[in-house]
Amino acid sequence: MPNVEIPVKLRSRGAFTLVELLVVIAVISILAALIFPVFSRARENARGTSCLSNLKQIGTAVSMYLQDYDETYPMTRLPDNTHFATGCTSGAGASPEDGLQGSSLNWKRAIKPYVMNRNVFQCPSNPYAWRKTGFGLNEGDETNFLYPEPERLPSSYAYNGSFFHEAVPACWYGETMVRPRNMTEIDAPTNLILLVESRFSYPDLGGWFVPQRGPSGNSEGPYQSHNGACNWLFADQHAKRLKLAATCKSAMWTDRYVDKAGGCEQVSEMADEYR
Numbered sequence: 195m196p197n198v199e200i201p202v203k204l205r206s207r208g209a210f211t212l213v214e215l216l217v218v219i220a221v222i223s224i225l226a227a228l229i230f231p232v233f234s235r236a237r238e239n240a241r242g243t244s245c246l247s248n249l250k251q252i253g254t255a256v257s258m259y260l261q262d263y264d265e266t267y268p269m270t271r272l273p274d275n276t277h278f279a280t281g282c283t284s285g286a287g288a289s290p291e292d293g294l295q296g297s298s299l300n301w302k303r304a305i306k307p308y309v310m311n312r313n314v315f316q317c318p319s320n321p322y323a324w325r326k327t328g329f330g331l332n333e334g335d336e337t338n339f340l341y342p343e344p345e346r347l348p349s350s351y352a353y354n355g356s357f358f359h360e361a362v363p364a365c366w367y368g369e370t371m372v373r374p375r376n377m378t379e380i381d382a383p384t385n386l387i388l389l390v391e392s393r394f395s396y397p398d399l400g401g402w403f404v405p406q407r408g409p410s411g412n413s414e415g416p417y418q419s420h421n422g423a424c425n426w427l428f429a430d431q432h433a434k435r436l437k438l439a440a441t442c443k444s445a446m447w448t449d450r451y452v453d454k455a456g457g458c459e460q461v462s463e464m465a466d467e468y469r
Contacts, residue, residue, distance in 0.1 A: 235421055238319065242420030242435065245317035245350070249389055249427040252315070252351055255308035256301075256388070257431060265377040268304035269360035270353050270398045271297045279372050282365035287454050289402045290361035292372045298340040300397040301358075302347055316348035320418050322393045322409050323348040336395040350418065354387040355398030356447040356455065366454045379449075383429035386449045387441065391418035391425050401447035402455035404438065405463035415465030422467060438468040 210218070259268060271294035273279050280293030302315060309315070315335075316323045324333045338346040353359065360372040380386055392399045393408045393416055408414035417424045417438060426441065427433045441447065442458035 238421050241317070241319040242423075242425060245319060245391060245418070245420070246425045246433050246435065248314050248317060249351065249391075249425055249433045250431070252305070252309070252389060253427045253431045253433065255305040258308040259305050260377060267358055267375050267377075268301040269294070269372070269374045270301055270355060270358060271295070271360060272299040272301075272304060274298045279360075281370055281372070282361050284361070284365055286365055286368075287456075288365070289355065289400055289455055290359045290365035292361040292364065294360065294372065298337050300335070300337055301353055302335060302351075302397060303337065306347075312347055315350060317350035317391060317418055319420060320348075320350040320391070320393060322395075323350050325349075325395070325409065334395060336397065349395045350391060351389050352392035352394070352396060353398035354390055354447060355396075355400030356402070356453060356457075357386060357449060357451070358388070359398050359400065366451070377429075380429050381450045382445070384432065385444055385446055386429040387426050387446050388429045389427040392416065393418055400455060401441075401453055401457035404442065404457035405460035407465055413466035415467055417468075419467050422469070424468075438464055 256267070260266070271277075273294060274297045277294050277297040282290060282292060284291035306312075326333050333346065334349045335347040336349070356362070358375050360374060362375075363369040364372050377383075390399050393414075399416055403416040406416050408416050415438070419438075420435065423435045423437050425433060425435050426446075428446075439461055442461045445453075447453055447458065
């Protein structure tokens with residue numbers, strides 16, 4: 195039988211050559227490098243919106259507490275059967291401390307009756323919400339080791355300790371005893387931070403944490419961020435997302451009072467994630 199030459203255009207296509215495969219892989223890699231960060235940022239923005247909603251709900255609970263307690267805020271930590279109100283124990287200029295350290299009661303426990311779901315206290319971006327902190331069963335909020343599992347709380351939100359910590363009046367203003375703060379003490383509620391997003395189990399994070407690092411150190415800071423910015427709830431109950439450095443441009447941490455800890459004076463040392 196005579197040989198019949200098959201026209202080139204009718205020949206079947208063979209497998210891809212190695213060069214062609216490498217080109218396809220390179221193109222896919224480039225597209226993935228361009229698309230994945232966009233998806234990641236979009237996902238984090240969505241999580242940030244969820245955390246912002248949590249802040250607003252917690253703020254509403256604080257407002258309800260204020261109505262029931264004559265416009266007086268719950269203290270960061272409150273007295274219990276083994277911890278009693280004292281004066282300042284840390285000295286002026288340091289982060290305030292007092293005899294209520296280790297109490298089973300804090301501001302979150304105080305407003306819990308006004309919160310329908312404990313998940314409101316957890317930001318989905320925070321990997322430390324249930325982190326063990328060295329007290330056995332203590333995961334999440336620092337009081338959890340004293341409570342059964344159904345009553346434990348995650349940790350993602352904290353008081354602005356530079357204003358609302360109960361020992362600020364005693365440590366920074368020379369008063370004799372710890373006490374709660376009152377709404378009448380606030381000059382600019384639209385500018386004063388009430389709640390912050392926190393990566394620690396402490397019930398408060400003051401401005402003295404501005405230059406510090408988070409639980410894992412390195413480029414991570416103490417305040418949970420979303421694509422470089424953090425959510426903040428202010429004393430007038432409005433919430434918004436701001437860069438950490440922006441909180442140091444006006445008296446957002448201490449209102450009309452002097453900031454004795456001076457964290458904002460070291461804002462240049464803040465973690466890389468906030469830059």
